[in-house]
Amino acid sequence: MTVPLSPDSFAPLDAQQTLHLFDALTWFPADRADVWQRVADHVGAHATHAPWPAPQDCRTVAARVLAGAAPDATALYRAKYEVMTALYPDDWFTFMNLGYCDDAPVPDQPSGYGDPVWRFAARNYELTADQVDLTGADVLDVGSGRGGGTAYIARTRRPRSILGVDHARTGTAFARRVHRVPGLAFGDADAERLPFPDRSFDAVLTVETVHCLADADRFLREAARVLRPGGHLLLADEWPAVDLPLSRVAAAGLRVVAHLDITEGVVRALDRLPDRADELMSRLPEGPEREVYRRFFHQRLCRDSGRNLRSGRFGYLRLHAVKEG
Template identity: 45%
Template sequence: MDGRRLGWRAAYELLALRVRRPEWAFMNYGYASDDAPALALSPDEEPDRLCINLYERTLAGADLRGRDVLEVGSGRGGGSAYVARHHGSRSVVGLDFSAAAVDLSRRHRRAPGLSFVRGDAQVMPFADASFDVVLNVESSHCYPSFAAFAGEVARVLRPGGTFLLADFRPADAVPTLLADLRASGLVLEAHDDVTPQVVEALRRDDDRKRALIGAWLPRFTHPLMRRFAAVEGSRGFAAFASGRTTYVVARLRKPVHA
């Protein structure tokens, strides 16, 4: 695993171990657009509206009603819980590599049909054809082999099932990402560059993220976590704003007949 992936994984694990408070439910960069739906959120969900917007953008075009859903890289569980509460799924399973994150999610996230499992995205602990929908939001950049992950997604999806992806890559690595998706045997139905909307969300959410880092994390971790959160002035934010890093959402389908 290269240094950049190790850095991301260290940041995720630090949050899981150091911030045991359930209020920090989402870790994605968010999505802000004038045409984003006016979601009806509870008071507990409202602070995370921009992060929830990114889930809604990723889910666009997919019907989760009555479906069995897997979120790979469920983190602190906020996204899986939101999907289970708002999208009428039969079940939602959140899978994460971090035992601390899974433990936090099991203790604090409640919704009908919701559960959390510890496991590796590249060797998922599920039988073939277990899920109708696989969701992966801002997690795959940490995986040693995206191609291996995409192959696992294809394995655990049922025929006709949907894979929904949201993540970022260096701009010159996006063609490789799309090639790996196509090589998985899934049909790439749609993909979009949503970097401008992510940058706008980062700007709007900057004060809140700085406050959370300052209040809940030790001072020595602040430089790493400001970069991790892509606050304004960090290298992470500059990479998005300059176009060096691209944020992609994609929807794929598993063929009914292989």
């Protein structure tokens, strides 16, 4: 995206409908003759607060938001996150990743991750980062989104520097404005074409970004390129259960040190999140804003994101790999 989104960007749809539109385009084959009818039906069925859209309206809005980009996975996910920045503008809304809940839940900490609703999301970030000691390290967080996880690691794990980069420019702008921590910075970057010299970082951290990319293998090669010898790839992501990426990480020139299926802990977090979300909702004023956030937590995260994990079609992997040589 090169132009900030406004309500006019979505007309005649609204932001909620547009988010469901890009969900549908991510899932439905683009070459099907009936794709726009299927997209319109998906939007109408999920965004029940608004009139059922026409297929041509969906096509028009998609073209406007994509601004000429090829509708591959990278562009579609980037568009979704641009729309989410417009839909969820509040400064407290700093995480968008799925969380992790330990079998014996860890008590909430008094500070570092913001609202208690983010405890599970922050826990996923910290366990991913804690696969190696980041004290004094130069860290690149690829797919930093609204910056909550990046800022949390900056506050709690004492890296020398940590740079969060994302392809969704409105999210990067949000992160720059909201998070102010020594050694922390944010920038715009394409995960598949990282704009950094070889051997720039001690660690590349990435949480729920690789599944959003059109070419995951290219990102893995880029991660290996920008790592210093002995540097670490620290990854957490959901994957099709039949396509775990261990051989792909190795093919990129990285040695897998450890990997763990953490699906059970992610689902456990989704099961416990509604109570925390309801407590947050009770603090928001009644009206459309509260309903928008209620749908995010109860429907988008706890129901929709959890469906594939609960069904066994997808698993959630935590991985640590090292660049040798």
